[in-house]
Amino acid sequence: MSTLTRRDFARRSAVTGAGVALAGSVGALATAPGALAAEDPEVAGAADADGHDGHGHGAPGYGPLLPDPKGLLALPAGFSYRVITHSGRTKLETGEFTPSNHDGTATFDGPRGVTLLVANHELGGPRTKVKYPVPLTEGLVYDPAAAGGCTVVEVRRGGEVAQWVGVAGTATNCAGGSTPWGTWLTCEETEDRAGQNGMTKDHGYVFEVDPYDRRANRGPKPIKALGRYAHEAVVVDPKRGHLYLTEDAAGPNGLFYRWTPPHGFRPGRGKLRTLADDAGVLKAPKCYDSGGRFVDDLSRATKTGTVYGVDWVEVKDRDARTVPVRKQFDTGAVTRARKLEGMWWADGGAYIVSSYARAESPGAQHDGQVWFYHPGRRTLTLKVLLGVNPDPGKDGAYDGPDNITVSPYGGLVIAEDGEGIQHLFGATERGRTYPIARNELNGGTPEKPSYSEFTGVTFSPDGRTLYANIQTPGIMLAITGPWRRQRP
Numbered sequence: 001m002s003t004l005t006r007r008d009f010a011r012r013s014a015v016t017g018a019g020v021a022l023a024g025s026v027g028a029l030a031t032a033p034g035a036l037a038a039e040d041p042e043v044a045g046a047a048d049a050d051g052h053d054g055h056g057h058g059a060p061g062y063g064p065l066l067p068d069p070k071g072l073l074a075l076p077a078g079f080s081y082r083v084i085t086h087s088g089r090t091k092l093e094t095g096e097f098t099p100s101n102h103d104g105t106a107t108f109d110g111p112r113g114v115t116l117l118v119a120n121h122e123l124g125g126p127r128t129k130v131k132y133p134v135p136l137t138e139g140l141v142y143d144p145a146a147a148g149g150c151t152v153v154e155v156r157r158g159g160e161v162a163q164w165v166g167v168a169g170t171a172t173n174c175a176g177g178s179t180p181w182g183t184w185l186t187c188e189e190t191e192d193r194a195g196q197n198g199m200t201k202d203h204g205y206v207f208e209v210d211p212y213d214r215r216a217n218r219g220p221k222p223i224k225a226l227g228r229y230a231h232e233a234v235v236v237d238p239k240r241g242h243l244y245l246t247e248d249a250a251g252p253n254g255l256f257y258r259w260t261p262p263h264g265f266r267p268g269r270g271k272l273r274t275l276a277d278d279a280g281v282l283k284a285p286k287c288y289d290s291g292g293r294f295v296d297d298l299s300r301a302t303k304t305g306t307v308y309g310v311d312w313v314e315v316k317d318r319d320a321r322t323v324p325v326r327k328q329f330d331t332g333a334v335t336r337a338r339k340l341e342g343m344w345w346a347d348g349g350a351y352i353v354s355s356y357a358r359a360e361s362p363g364a365q366h367d368g369q370v371w372f373y374h375p376g377r378r379t380l381t382l383k384v385l386l387g388v389n390p391d392p393g394k395d396g397a398y399d400g401p402d403n404i405t406v407s408p409y410g411g412l413v414i415a416e417d418g419e420g421i422q423h424l425f426g427a428t429e430r431g432r433t434y435p436i437a438r439n440e441l442n443g444g445t446p447e448k449p450s451y452s453e454f455t456g457v458t459f460s461p462d463g464r465t466l467y468a469n470i471q472t473p474g475i476m477l478a479i480t481g482p483w484r485r486q487r488p
Contacts, residue, residue: 059434060426060434071441073440073479076481080480084478087101088132098132100121101123102469104342108182119476121134140165142169148188149173150209172188172189175234175341175403177344180267183209184210185208189230191324206226228319241261241265244256246340250339254337255285255325255337255340259280278318282314284326284329285335286312286335296332297338298335299365302363304384310379337369342402342404349375351370351371351412352371356368366387367386370384393420395421400417402416407459411426411427411486413457415468418453428487434486436479437468465480467479
C-alpha cells in the first residue's frame with residue numbers, strides 16, 4: 001500500500017471537505033452536557049418531561065435510571081440484571097473463588113444455546129498481596145509470581161454458570177479484543193521486567209485464549225511480535241490481517257500501533273503464538289491535519305468531525321530491551337494521546353478511546369474522545385468529544401470513557417471510568433447521549449462515596465443481553481430489557 005502523503009491528504013480534504021465526506025457510518029458523535037462543538041441543535045437540545053427534545057424527536061435511550069433496592073445497579077424501567085460472577089462469592093469448577101478486578105470481556109457463541117465469555121482480571125504486583133488471584137492451574141501458567149489472567153465463563157440456556165481458568169500467571173490484564181477466528185487476545189497493561197514487583201519473567205505482552213478448546217491454552221506463550229509495552233486493547237482487521245493496539249501510558253503519552261503480518265501469514269486459531277518474536281512490522285502513527293501540518297497529540301482536536309491523515313513510523317525495538325517503545329521516537333516523529341483505552345472493530349475500521357486530557361497533554365483539556373480509524377483512507381475521525389465534567393459527583397454528566405462496544409441497536413455503548421459517579425451510557429448516531437446503567441455499589445462512606453469503574457461492556461452474540469463488569473470487587477452482570485433501535 002502506498003503512503004498517503006501530507007500533500008495528498010491536503011488535496012483530498014480540499015476537494016471532499018474533510019470531516020463530512022470522510023466520516024464513518026456512526027456519524028460525528030458529540031456528547032452532552034458539556035460537549036464540545038455540539039453545534040447541531042438536535043444534538044445540543046435537551047428532552048422535556050415527555051421525552052421530546054423540542055424538535056419533534058423523542059429523547060434517545062430508555063428513560064431515567066431507577067434506584068436499585070439492592071444497592072448495586074440502577075437501570076431504566078423494564079430492565080433487569082443478573083449477577084453472573086462475583087469475586088469472593090462465586091467459584092470456579094476447581095473450587096477456588098472467582099478472581100477479582102474484572103476488566104475487558106468478550107462473548108462467543110457456544111454450542112446448544114451456551115454463551116461463552118472470556119474475562120480479564122486486572123491484577124498487578126506480587127501475587128502474594130492479592131486476595132483473589134487467578135488460580136495457578138496446571139499447564140496454564142506463564143509466570144507463577146503474577147496474579148492476573150483470564151477466566152472463561154459459560155452461561156447455559158437454563159441460567160447455570162460454569163467458570164474455569166483460560167490463562168494464569170500474567171499481570172495487569174486490562175482490555176484486549178476478540179478475533180475473527182473466535183479467540184480472545186488478552187493484554188498486559190504493564191512494563192514490569194523479571195525482577196520487578198516480584199515478577200520472574202518479563203511482562204507487557206499479548207496472550208491468546210481459546211474459549212472453545214481448553215487444551216489450546218496450555219503452555220501460554222506471549223505474542224512478542226506485537227511488542228512489549230503497557231497494552232490496553234487490540235482489534236483485528238479481518239480484511240487486511242492488520243492488528244491495531246492501544247497503549248495506556250504517560251511520560252510521554254502513549255501510542256496507537258499497527259502490526260502488519262509477514263508476507264504469506266495466514267491468521268487463525270493458535271497461529272499468532274507460532275510467530276517469530278520479530279515477525280511482521282510494528283508501527284506507530286504520525287498524523288497531520290488537512291493543511292499538512294504535523295499533529296503531535298490527539299488532544300489538539302477541538303471539534304467532532306475533525307479528520308487527520310495518518311502515516312506510520314516503524315518501531316525500532318518492539319521488545320523494549322533498553323528503552324520503552326513509546327520513548328524510542330524523537331520529538332515530531334509520532335502522534336500521541338493520553339490514556340488510549342478501549343477499541344472495537346466495526347464499520348470497516350477501529351473505534352479508539354482516549355480517556356481524557358489534562359496538563360500532561362499539549363492540546364485542549366477534555367474528558368474523553370472516541371476516534372474512528374479508517375484503514376482504506378488512512379484517516380482518523382473524531383466521533384465523540386466529552387467536555388470537562390465540572391462536577392463528577394453529580395449525576396447526569398459523563399467522563400473518562402474506557403471500554404466500548406458498537407451496539408446492535410445503533411451507536412456506541414461506553415463504560416465510564418472517570419471521577420465520581422460511574423455509568424454505562426450510549427451515544428447515538430446523531431451525537432446524543434443517554435444513560436443505560438449506574439453503579440450504586442458504594443465502596444466508600446456515605447460522606448465520601450466511592451464507585452468503581454465499569455469494564456468489559458459487550459453484547460451477547462444474539463444481541464439480547466448486555467454484559468458488563470463492576471471492576472472492584474469484581475462483578476460480572478448480565479443486563480436484559482426492552483432493547484430497541486436508537487433513532488438517528
